[in-house]
Amino acid sequence: MSTTTSLLIRKEELSSTRLHTATDQPLAEGQVRVRIDSFALTANNITYAAFGDAMNYWQFFPTGEEGWGCIPVWGFASVVQSLHPGVAVGERLYGYWPMASGAVLSPERLSPERFGDGAAHRAALPAVYNQYFRCQADPLYTADTEDVQALLRPLFITSWLIDDFMADNDFFGARTLLLSSASSKTAYGTAFQLHQREGIEVIGLTSPGNVAFCESLGCYHRVLTYDAIDAQIAADTPCVYVDFAGDGPLRAAIHARFADHLRYSCSIGGTHLEQLAAKGAGKSLAGPRATLFFAPAQIKKRTAEWGADAFGRRMTAAWQNFIAAVTDARQPWLRVAHHHGAEAAAAAYAQVLAGRGDPRIGHILSLRERPGGL
Structure with missing residues (x-):
């Protein structure tokens, strides 16, 4: 019998992890089993864990063990067993997976490009997370960029939607946007989009050690350290704050x-976990109430307004422009570090959770050992 290994996280203490291996159960009619080959681990996934209960992220891949959760991740898998007539063994899929070596899906609403997972426990969860893209017909897929897709695709979609949301609301009457945690992938993806809009100033806020990296990207008009805000930005500047850090005191x-010159304030996620999780961090603030940006809501709005096909075309064009910049051989924005095996994956998770490391490094994990054991 085959087995599946999962990395479990204690919900109330995210630094506490353990590996769990279980014997695979026989498939039911209409199900498929996949081998999860690789997935990205970024600060975005830590946000999933921090908001696991509030935003239902723990519900996607329930562990059946009280107090323990499995963090969703984005990556690639191959079908290794199928009892569904519309999904063939060997098919390559991109989508939302558990931090595990395998998973079982119940495909429904099949099209050449994608299908949904019809598992009962996912029915009430946001549809955007339940879609699995069939790589042979996916316009965003290229076999040689799987790592970059896993690392940046879900983050860039959020970035693209933030930019669209801001433009949709005329930037709330401001023309200066402040982006915290400017070295994070979702932040610089957002800056890349915003930088293309005339009359908008994009200011990246970061720690001293990441200033040079952020400036090298060319998508921020200015890059400031957090302690330079008072000296460098006039207090009466109409502005919007886009919080990628989740740092309560900074907010x-x-x-x-x-x-009141702050026209809008929203939180995207968090790289400062202890602040992100602090209760009441958004209360009693001067100016506007800080709100949580929820990407699926903007997807739903734009899909209704533009139609699914037009939405897809716009997003694909933006993605291709972004990837061309990120992978430019003269100055690539990203270098990939691979981590093979369950123990290596657990160690990489601890590193990302701690928020340490080079912002140019993107982590790709697999709970499976490297082929050949090397």
């Missing part, structure tokens, strides 16, 4: 400095 300081 409070920005609200206090700009007050």
